[in-house]
Amino acid sequence: MSHHNDSAKFLVGVYDDDEVVLKAVTEVKSAGVRIHEVYTPFPIHGLDVALGHPRTRIGIAAFLFGLTGFLCMVSLTYYTMGSDWPMVIGGKDNYAYPAYVPVMFELTVLFTALGMVGTFLVSNGLGPTTKPLMFDLRSTDNKFVMAIDLGKNKKSEAEIATVLRASGAAEVNVKQF
């Protein structure tokens, strides 16, 4: 999370249960409160949809990286075996491409994996020097944490706290960065 503003003040709803927090997202949103993000110890299916996050396009990136890997190997085998130093092996064509399918496949997989994971890290701002933006340290253990940016909501702090409690939050805390 690199795009938060430094003096932001957040209201943090802490939930005990994954099913509760999933329902709470819909309830809090329909009460007219804008949710910053929900932090959970494990992935909850449907949570990103409930929050209205757009579907990730990382698959496109993965495909393009894979294609790059494939084309790199096609070019390399073509250049080395077919053009730079052609050899007749077993009376076959110089560029006997079926024999190069294994290496083309391997490089496709390698580029897909590294490129996709790299894209994932960059797009989420993850890296060894990234300071994690933690609204509640227990959200990597057993709590489900909903963060509300007070600066981006018209409702008052007290009103939002009531909405959060009504949706099942066990605690409502204030967090200032």
Next chain:
Amino acid sequence: MHVTSPVRTPLVTGGKTYADVTEDICKQVEGKPTRAWTIAFVISFVVLIYGTCCVFWTWWEGLGVWGLNKTVGWAWDITNFVWWVGIGHAGTLISAILLLFRMKYRTSINRAAEAMTIFAVICAASFILMHMGRPWLAYWALPLPNAFGSLWVNFNSPLVWDVFAISTYFTVSLVFWYMGLVPDLATIRDRATSKVSRYIYGAFSLGWNGGAKTWARYEYISLILAGISTPLVLSVHTIVSMDFATSVIPGWHTTIFPPYFVAGAIFSGFAMVQNLMLITRVVFKLEDYITFEHIESMNKIITLTGSIVGVAYITEFFIAWYSGVEYERYAFLNRMLGPYWWAYWAMMTCNVISPQLFWSRKIRRSVTWTFVLSVVVNIGMWFERFVIIVTSLHRDYLPSSWAMFTPTMFDIGDYIFSFGLFFTLFLLFAKFLPVINMFEVKAIIRSASEKLPASVSGVAKGERVTSPSFNKNAE
């Protein structure tokens, strides 16, 4: 949501809550090393030092220190290489193929199995470097103009395919494993009390905070990694088998090799996972996470793949006879009845007969039987590679050049090196990293939250707590 049918035995027993999972797994990382761990580590490390001396001498003196001769030019080196690579197939199979099949029992074992994969591939790679004799020239295997002249590596050769397959497999497995670790490392970071561990686990957890958007992308990339790792894991042992199958040596030149090798790899890999997990389970008291259901499920895969291997052995024999080729027939008769008959029958007994014992429910749910049979399977799989490699080579077309292979202390010492390396790395992993994937286990257990009001969750609390936690065969 992850709803488990009431007729299914739960994958995690003992009525664990999310906090229990964190506590049970993290306390191994956070606590002082136990006595058992320290003893095991010291032994592994001593073995590693002895093995390192042997490897050093092998490199210093040359491959003449091995028992190789003019006829048998490949023996323990390639046997060990194929054996370790085979073992290294289970981790990615568990985490990738079982993920695609939505087999949830993988969650308790995938972390350790993937770690095992990575260490096994490192051991396998060490034999590649060893058998080169001059490891400082290892870069010759890369597609560079040969000796920086103008000749390139030969992309028609399976040995070159192997360079790409093994290095891709290692890299992708490492990335897959590490990405799986990141959320759990963040858990350890947020619990850390000392500055040093907060710094180290903080750096390795990459600033993870578990936001919904991050999780959605994370699940997406995990699925794609699983999707590309599945053909990858199958391709690796296929290519290893082609090192043999594309040659014209009787006994090697068979089209059955790729599926037969892949089944054998899964077979030995699962056996090694069983061995490691059964020990980890007892030492770290993880009986609630690695249950009899897990042991039984893995034993079923061992029986399946063991049977495939058995069918392959018999098919090979039939084809050798049916081919009508004199040399092919002799190669197989020589395996069964020649001077290495004992290796052949050790392979047959360990790989074909022993896993059939798992048809008995009692045996496949027994810790002792599982452990012993898993060791037996890996002995058998080592002999399989030895039989394929040495018995196919030692009696070639020219009877005057027939020879026997006898290992020297450096053949054995270099093999011992790989055990020292493997167990040292595995013990370091078990101490400093969470051996069970905490976030995936949390995702499959249904919590029994104390404070949860029944009206909010929509599920009556009583219903949630009394999910059937029967444990049919408690130890």
